[in-house]
Amino acid sequence: MENRSVAVIGGGIVGLCTAYHLARLGARVSVFDRTFGLDGASSGNAGSISSGSVLPVAYRGMARDIPKMLFDPSGPLRVTMGGMVRHAAWLARFLRESSEARIRASAELQVQLVPKSLAAHTALLEAIGSTDLIRTTGQLHLYPDAAARAKDAFGWALRREHGVVAHDLDRAGVLQIEPSIGPAYQAGVFLPDQGMIVDPGGYVGRMQSVLRQAAAALVTGEVRGVTPAADGGVSVETADGVHAFGEAVIAAGAWSGPLVKRLGLSIPLANQRGFHVQFPHSGVELQRVVVIADRKVFVTPMTGGLRAAGTVEITPLGSPVDMRRAAALVDHVKRVWPEAATEPHTAWSGERPCLPDTVPVMGRAPGHPNVWLNFGHGHLGMTLSAVCGEAIAQLMAAGEPNAIVRLFGPERFGN
Numbered sequence: 001m002e003n004r005s006v007a008v009i010g011g012g013i014v015g016l017c018t019a020y021h022l023a024r025l026g027a028r029v030s031v032f033d034r035t036f037g038l039d040g041a042s043s044g045n046a047g048s049i050s051s052g053s054v055l056p057v058a059y060r061g062m063a064r065d066i067p068k069m070l071f072d073p074s075g076p077l078r079v080t081m082g083g084m085v086r087h088a089a090w091l092a093r094f095l096r097e098s099s100e101a102r103i104r105a106s107a108e109l110q111v112q113l114v115p116k117s118l119a120a121h122t123a124l125l126e127a128i129g130s131t132d133l134i135r136t137t138g139q140l141h142l143y144p145d146a147a148a149r150a151k152d153a154f155g156w157a158l159r160r161e162h163g164v165v166a167h168d169l170d171r172a173g174v175l176q177i178e179p180s181i182g183p184a185y186q187a188g189v190f191l192p193d194q195g196m197i198v199d200p201g202g203y204v205g206r207m208q209s210v211l212r213q214a215a216a217a218l219v220t221g222e223v224r225g226v227t228p229a230a231d232g233g234v235s236v237e238t239a240d241g242v243h244a245f246g247e248a249v250i251a252a253g254a255w256s257g258p259l260v261k262r263l264g265l266s267i268p269l270a271n272q273r274g275f276h277v278q279f280p281h282s283g284v285e286l287q288r289v290v291v292i293a294d295r296k297v298f299v300t301p302m303t304g305g306l307r308a309a310g311t312v313e314i315t316p317l318g319s320p321v322d323m324r325r326a327a328a329l330v331d332h333v334k335r336v337w338p339e340a341a342t343e344p345h346t347a348w349s350g351e352r353p354c355l356p357d358t359v360p361v362m363g364r365a366p367g368h369p370n371v372w373l374n375f376g377h378g379h380l381g382m383t384l385s386a387v388c389g390e391a392i393a394q395l396m397a398a399g400e401p402n403a404i405v406r407l408f409g410p411e412r413f414g415n
């Protein structure tokens with residue numbers, strides 16, 4: 001990609017991995033971000049590299065849970081009244097994704113990407129001298145008992161159909177893997193081939209440094225628009241003026257919507273707000289990500305303490321944050337580790353960029369040959385960032401999508 005100048009819009013982990021792979025291929029890269037790490041989802045996530053996560057967020061029987069989503073503010077998936085209005089069309093599409101056929105179709109797509117994620121992060125972190133950030137110790141899912149696990153039997157069977165190694169465990173098996181788990185959880189599933197990033201914010205910071213060393217420009221500022229220029233390139237408009245590039249990649253996470261809308265594209269992107277709490281001195285020793293499966297909460301031993309992350313709130317982007325959702329995470333942690341020291345703790349919220357079928361958009365913007373898209377990684381943006389960053393860079397170098405990347409193009413939404 002020598003002599004090609006590319007603007008990457010968005011400096012979250014997806015934009016940074018995209019910029020990294022473009023720079024490796026020889027492109028001159030500039031990354032634009034409003035805050036570089038302060039308002040994106042990439043530093044506050046659970047750090048799980050969920051390389052077996054082929055299931056979409058929509059699930060069978062979701063329709064009967066709608067009343068709970070609307071009226072139970074502490075449930076794992078909540079839709080606020082504002083979210084109901086703002087995202088009505090998106091929610092209708094999301095509901096359609098809950099049939100068995102659509103779940104299977106989403107898994108068929110996801111399995112093209114997620115199994116490669118751990119190797120992709122490992123290779124990237126080796127190349128930048130940062131393997132201290134990754135652990136490949138697997139993932140443990142917890143259930144109150146075997147009957148609760150049986151309710152998820154369809155999902156576990158689908159994962160196994162797609163080659164995911166998952167061992168059912170009784171209480172003794174759970175304790176063998178993680179001895180600190182309290183008596184409220186009697187059953188589990190262990191996935192040995194998963195990993196974790198023990199400091200997602202640190203990963204973001206190191207990628208920024210690596211890019212600076214590679215002579216990439218990191219430009220702080222809000223991008224108002226990316227438009228085709230008369231000379232065949234693209235214009236990137238910020239408060240400072242208009243910047244000219246040969247090409248641009250939109251990788252602005254949950255905020256990508258207005259940028260693609262200005263290009264006349266219709267891509268159903270919604271934000272799903274999530275939360276974390278982090279306990280610097282919990283006293284809990286873990287070796288791996290523990291998923292409290294009945295609460296959909298991920299608990300990760302980060303370098304800065306134990307982090308519990310999860311819950312989904314579908315609500316307008318920019319609406320006031322209700323931190324009571326974060327407080328509920330403390331109760332979930334206490335159920336698993338009654339002795340955990342949960343004070344002091346910090347709390348955080350972030351916006352996942354979500355498409356109704358759970359898989360990201362990657363490809364060329366239809367009608368705009370020099371604008372590329374890489375967003376909508378939803379609950380799996382940390383997992384997929386290295387794979388998708390490399391895939392979009394290779395696609396841009398080659399010009400034509402290969403058989404796999406073609407599946408993720410914006411054309412699937414009728415563009």
Ligand SMILES: Cc1cc2nc3c(=O)[nH]c(=O)nc-3n(C[C@H](O)[C@H](O)[C@H](O)COP(=O)(O)OP(=O)(O)OC[C@H]3O[C@@H](n4cnc5c(N)ncnc54)[C@H](O)[C@@H]3O)c2cc1C
Pocket residue numbers: 009010011012013014015032033034035036037038039040041042043044045046047048049050221222223224251252253254255256273274275276298309310311349350351352353375376377378379380381382383384
């Ligand atoms: C609670 C929670 C837990 C999670 N846990 C996991 C997990 O364990 N594993 C996993 O794989 N994923 C997880 N995720 C999902 C993951 O964090 C996201 O999918 C991922 O961070 C998205 O990365 P991104 O780079 O696309 O977006 P972001 O990190 O949100 O970055 C987008 C950046 O673009 C900037 N930006 C936006 N618009 C503009 C503009 N117009 N001009 C300039 N800059 C702009 C923003 O300021 C932001 O910095 C979790 C998410 C949440 C909320």
